[in-house]
Amino acid sequence: MSDDPSCAGPRVRMVPPGDDRERLVCPECRYVAYQNPLIVVGSVATWEDRILLCRRAIDPRTGFWTLPAGYMEERESTMEGAAREAWEEARARIAVDALLAVYDIPRISQVQLIFRARLLSPEIAPGPESLEVGLFRWDEIPWRELAFPTVLWALREHEARLGQTSFPPAVNPTPDALARWERML
Amino acid sequence: MSDDPSCAGPRVRMVPPGDDRERLVCPECRYVAYQNPLIVVGSVATWEDRILLCRRAIDPRTGFWTLPAGYMEERESTMEGAAREAWEEARARIAVDALLAVYDIPRISQVQLIFRARLLSPEIAPGPESLEVGLFRWDEIPWRELAFPTVLWALREHEARLGQTSFPPAVNPTPDALARWERML
Ligand SMILES: [Zn+2]
Ligand SMILES: [Zn+2]
Numbered sequence: 001m002s003d004d005p006s007c008a009g010p011r012v013r014m015v016p017p018g019d020d021r022e023r024l025v026c027p028e029c030r031y032v033a034y035q036n037p038l039i040v041v042g043s044v045a046t047w048e049d050r051i052l053l054c055r056r057a058i059d060p061r062t063g064f065w066t067l068p069a070g071y072m073e074e075r076e077s078t079m080e081g082a083a084r085e086a087w088e089e090a091r092a093r094i095a096v097d098a099l100l101a102v103y104d105i106p107r108i109s110q111v112q113l114i115f116r117a118r119l120l121s122p123e124i125a126p127g128p129e130s131l132e133v134g135l136f137r138w139d140e141i142p143w144r145e146l147a148f149p150t151v152l153w154a155l156r157e158h159e160a161r162l163g164q165t166s167f168p169p170a171v172n173p174t175p176d177a178l179a180r181w182e183r184m185l
Numbered sequence: 186m187s188d189d190p191s192c193a194g195p196r197v198r199m200v201p202p203g204d205d206r207e208r209l210v211c212p213e214c215r216y217v218a219y220q221n222p223l224i225v226v227g228s229v230a231t232w233e234d235r236i237l238l239c240r241r242a243i244d245p246r247t248g249f250w251t252l253p254a255g256y257m258e259e260r261e262s263t264m265e266g267a268a269r270e271a272w273e274e275a276r277a278r279i280a281v282d283a284l285l286a287v288y289d290i291p292r293i294s295q296v297q298l299i300f301r302a303r304l305l306s307p308e309i310a311p312g313p314e315s316l317e318v319g320l321f322r323w324d325e326i327p328w329r330e331l332a333f334p335t336v337l338w339a340l341r342e343h344e345a346r347l348g349q350t351s352f353p354p355a356v357n358p359t360p361d362a363l364a365r366w367e368r369m370l
Pocket of ligand 2 (some may be wrong): 029193194195211212213214215216
């Protein structure tokens with residue numbers, strides 16, 4: 001948006017005609033950039049008793065460990081998105097089993113759908129957004145080097161549902177659960 | 186985007202630098218309109234044995250009956266979005282109870298999160314996007330005048346879970362379930 005001085009892109013907050021909320025509008029060309037919540041799809045994917053984690057090669061939180069997860073793309077289902085992310089980040093093939101958690105992060109207008117999945121083989125390798133990938137037993141998980149709070153949440157909820165085949169997805173933890181999990185770190 | 190002939194808005198499909206997919210780009214100002222899947226939040230909300238439905242005052246499907254549902258807005262949780270839509274479309278106050286269904290509509294890049302909810306009072310009234318609103322017993326539901334397939338799906342899944350307090354959310358129905366439901370219409 002820099003070559004043409006007549007138009008610098010959506011940047012002014014205003015209520016477009018016929019709308020009832022402020023949106024980012026380009027005052028030159030009137031283009032309205034509707035901002036919508038974004039969906040993150042990911043998985044807690046296991047091979048036997050080990051959990052797939054990826055060490056991030058990109059910001060934010062480069063060098064920290066995360067679940068294979070990322071923004072859902074157009075024209076895919078949520079499960080297809082979770083499988084695509086496992087492939088992109090860890091060259092892992094997974095079979096999605098159940099919806100493990102739905103996390104609301106309204107501060108950043110994000111909804112995370114985290115599935116429980118099985119790896120179809122233990123062959124994994126870092127994709128372009130990962131420094132390394134690994135399969136971790138529970139007591140080997142790098143708890144103090146997790147990239148995001150929801151990684152901790154999803155791992156704990158996965159552990160709590162081991163052996164269960166039918167359950168409602170977890171939601172954001174209560175302050176009590178959070179405090180308990182943090183004491184365990 | 187029409188006043189300024191130098192800039193006509195994002196309209197050319199191309200892969201932006203550093204990206205790996207085609208996006209809509211404005212060739213004049215280089216603005217990239219990232220298109221992402223949209224989240225619809227809604228509810229099957231009941232008062233005693235009656236279900237809240239709204240007759241649509243807007244396209245698409247004006248005049249047909251739907252659940253209170255709509256696009257999630259920024260900086261709200263999914264449950265807050267479902268409650269907001271019940272208020273906007275039916276002036277209904279609801280208490281969300283459980284996640285009833287997660288529907289993937291990849292053709293239109295949409296994910297629908299439909300909650301089970303209770304009305305806090307039977308006082309309802311049409312909002313600006315509804316021609317009328319009503320509380321329907323099961324055998325009074327206008328089955329042949331439902332606005333969208335997912336309305337039928339969510340109503341059927343709601344019925345199947347009456348009396349259950351803990352369940353995984355429904356997903357898109359199998360072809361068999363669809364055929365069975367359509368024979369019942
Ligand atoms: Zn512009
Ligand atoms: Zn432009």
